[in-house]
Amino acid sequence: MPLDILGLSFAVFIALGGVVGYxxxxxxxxxxxxxxxxxxxxxxxxxxxxxSFKSAxxxxxxxxxxxxxxxxxxxQESRKVMPAGMVAATSLLMAARYGLKALL
Incomplete structure (x- = not known):
């Protein structure tokens, strides 16, 4: 099974954000x-x-x-780039990445 390094790195980024927030x-x-x-x-x-199928x-x-x-x-509420803006931007990029992988 191949390893998705970018996806797992994003997951760790999200977990670390939660820990830092706490x-x-x-x-x-x-x-x-x-x-x-x-x-x-x-x-x-x-x-x-x-x-083995792209729709996954x-x-x-x-x-x-x-x-x-x-x-x-x-x-939008806080206008603070850290953490909300950073997480929103990276989440959008990752959603686009997996959306394109599903389509192509």
Whole structure:
């Protein structure tokens, strides 16, 4: 089974963001959402990497799109690039990556 280094790196980035949010502001919601999205992303990208059909990339694309919508809304409210803007931008890029892999 091939390893999707970029997808797993993104999952670790999301988990670290949740941990930093918890340590910085004692936000258990940040920790929980970071770890849940990390698990969802890492499982879905590994499933997509090992699958023999292109439509398996739809699942990680949808998960990244949901993360983009959530963090994009937070960025619009706060106008803070870190962390909401950064996570929204990287989530959009990853959603586009997996969306294109599903189509092509």
């Amino acid at each position: 340590l910085k502001s004692n936000s258990t919601a940040s920790l929980a959402s970071g770890l849940v999205f990390c698990a969802l992303i890492s499982l879905s990208v590994q499933f997509a990497a090992g699958a 990339n739809v699942l990680p694309a949808c998960i990244c799109a949901v993360l983009f919508l959530v963090m994009g809304a937070r960025f």
